[in-house]
Amino acid sequence: MKGFPTAILLSLLLSLLGCRSHPAPTVRVEQRTVASGRQYTLFYPGRLAIQVVTRLPNLDQSECQLSVAAAYTDLQTNQPLDLLVDQGQLRQARVKVGWLDGVLTIVNTTLTLTRIAPGQTPPHALLEQVRRQNGTLLLQELLVYQGQNLKPAGGSLFQRRALVELTNHQFAVIESASDSLTLYQFGEDLRALGARNALYLDMGDWDEGWYRKDNSVVKLGYRRTQTARQSNWLVFINPESARK
Known part of the structure; x- marks a missing residue:
């Protein structure tokens, strides 16, 4: 019986050491090619929290693992467009x-993508509920909803990026390697990648982003000409930092 307290103490010490040595959460990156031959990069948050922020993420702050433009920017005010x-x-x-027909709601660690009629404002009761819960609600373009491509064929050609809810309800940011892709083609490829719902993220000249890989930062986007005017960012961030 004398050895019993010692065994318990040793077990507690090992548990504490295990907690201290647990690595900080990082973004998981995967490369995929669909049947069309187009290539995509998928960024999974894992244990990271997903947020929309209006202060430029600091490259020197390791708690932020990925940063990309989120909602459009109002060209008249340089403020986020329809970040309600x-x-x-x-x-x-x-x-x-x-x-804009897509609604992104973030409350704590729960993300929800829903659809509204273009030009409509989400119900006041929903806005008030999100406000009381210190959440975030913004509007953007839906590309895929309940597995259906919402975009018509044709249109402009750009690199594309989206926040995607996969069929297993896991979320990821998905970015095309191609800089010559219509929204319709992107939506079809997202469906092939398992998208249940997909919300477009601001691109074109506003496409600059980055993610952290080991001890270096990898830049995203091809044009990057309007970075100084970006007004909001979707980030993968350490959940401990997100609570502060």
Whole structure:
């Protein structure tokens, strides 16, 4: 019986050492090629929290593992376009533009993608609920909803990026390698990659982003000409930092 407390103490010490040595969460990166031959990079948050922030993420802060443009920027005000609730703060009570049909809601660690009629404002009760829970709600373009491609064929050619809810309800940011892709083609490839829902992320001249790989930072995007005007970012961040 004398050895019993010692065994317990040793077990506790090993548990504490295991907690201390647990590595910080990092973004997981995967390369995929679909039947069309187009290549994609998938960024999985793993144990990282997903947030939308309006302060430029600092490259020197290791708690942020990925940063990409999120909602569009209002060209008149240089403010996020239709970011209605920003981490518990009501920014807009009504939408400004009439063609965004996707709603991204982030409350704690729960992300939800839903669809509304273009030009409509989400119900006031929903905005108030998200505000009370210190959450975030923004509008963007839906590419895929409930497994259906919402975009017509044709259109402009750009590199493409989206926040995707996969069929297993896991979320990922998916980015095309091609700089010559329509939204319709992108939507079809997202479905091939297992997208259940997909929300477009700001691209074109606003496409600059980055992710952390080991001890270095890898830049994303091809054009990067309007980086200075980016007004909001979707980030994968250490959950401990997210609570501060």
